[in-house]
Amino acid sequence: MVNPIGIGVLGLGKHGERYVGHLERDLPGLRVVAVSRRDDRQGRSRAASLDAHYHADVWGLAADRAVDAVVSVVPPALHPEVVRACAAEGKPLLLEKPFAIHAEDAASMAGQIQDAGIPVMVAQTLRFSSAARRARDWLGEVGSLHQIILGQSFEPSRLSWLDDPEISGGGNILHTGIHEFDLARYLTGAEVLEVHCMAGRVATEKTEDSFVASLFMGDASGCRILGSVTASRGTRSRYGEIRLIGSRGQIFCDHALHRAMLLQEGRVVAEEVLPDIPTVREALAAFEKVVRGTEPPPITVEDGLQAVGIADACYQSLRSGRRVTLPQDQENTNAYLRHARPRRP
Template identity: 30%
Template sequence: MTAQKACWQVGIIGTGKHGSRYARHILTDIDDLELVAISRRSETGKEQASQWGCRWHKKWQDLVDDPEVDCIIATLPPAINETVAKACAMAAKPLLLEKPMAVSSAQALSIHTCFTRQGVGLTIGQTLRYNRVIQTLRNELPSIGTLHSFTADQRLEPATLPWLDDPAQAGAGVTFHSAVHVFDALRLITGLEVVRVMARIRCVQSRRLEDHLAALVEMENGVVGTVDCSKIGPARSGRFEFVGDKGSVSGDQVHNIVEQTHDHKRQEIAIDDPVNTIVPLLKDWSAFLNGQRLNPIPGEEGVKAVQICEACLRSAEKGGWQEV
């Protein structure tokens, strides 16, 4: 990485619903990052820049070329991630790239390879890793003995952004935009890789891209389980359960609950209050930029998550088990 700086000057490409969250947290919660520029095609970007005290670039290429921008955050429809990311790498500007990293494993690998060859830092915004429940489940997993099976689901309300149902921009539906978080969390919690999947997808409320994914999942060591992700109704939840030969541990990352079950006895595990997961990611990213810690979520982690999602879509199309 480059030399340590008292304050890294950040540019954000894409300041819609999610990108604006990054902007606000940099302004209020992160001392060693300074928001100096944003890029958004609409005139709303000009208004945001005035509000946040930074420059506005209508074209994202101009933000990448801005000499005062040290590093970049990109929160964009994933279909254009490869083009934007490679431009950041060639400009030698570290990038925090929001999930999903790309709309195919080939694109994800191409992005990762480009940053590696250029020697530039690439961090993936798999923010669910910072959720208190996910971290607690990871810490408590050894207490249930040898892991044998799991279930994981994520329930979200129907998507309201039109581009999320546009194949040209989104690439896919809940598989890339929700399940990618779940698969990444499963890898983090268990320390195991997904070997193969068998999946089905369908459109319930959506028209073109799937809003329901159901998958059988086999991980290393013969661990098997199910993943069920949807954007169908208003009941938001994010449940995980892991079953071992000494008991089970479960939690809901939306409702901040973790429980253990041993010998017919159920016990709730006390955990800290929820955190806004963008804040700890930004703090770790800043520390990484300054050489004070390893990359919190390196590019290869994003590649692996996309590979699992792609295998699910392949299984839904072709039928049967698909290797990851």
């Protein structure tokens, strides 16, 4: 029996408690030894119920000698400080998506992580869904990809901070679209070269809760893929489409409805009802391997940075009403960051 890894959990809101629940129930190799929450009274009470240390901020939590690694589940405006604290203390970090609010912040954070040499995994948890896994399993059955279509819709959020751009940094593009941007890269192996985005508000007041983005993607082999990404947080229903169209067939999966179909020659050749896999649990299990040094991060800092760069380009497209080209080399990346501006929906 290996010794449990001491985990410090930063953020005990709705999603943070989801992480704590899995740590307590499902992962004997990980143990909550310290927590931090903005509400001091509630944080101390929860720490006592977990028999864990309480810290008022990330600096105290990262410096705690009982903490071997940090799981951060706080709004992205706080991520730069989380990275600084973990880098200073040399603590491995699992950082909830989005990696950062802006590409400029993401690049700075990536530099600090590289200088500190700490392992960091970005919690783009949709990769662990049974739908994404099945879609990836079937890629060899559909030939050369030329289209990817990704969509999500669900209920308006009850979290007020999500509609405060000073805390959230943006709306549905940054907080839901970021999953889809990551999946587009993960499933196709291609990078996003251009985006064109439109957005609106259904139930929100300050940030967008509905958007549509067109992606033009490519890889080193010269393959070009057209992509469509949509998301709505303004309906009383849910779906989570993943569709990949290739020269020999197409894949349709839904991570909300847990369905998967493989189509070839005008017919369905495989159809499945998929298991509802707890994606946060799977992310934590992968992070345990990262901390123990047995596997590298399956979702890297570079993955997080690229997804934020796509979101940034979508916001630039909203402001300009035009297609936006993403940088594909360091010189262009530096120029892109110099001209980045704070986003407003």
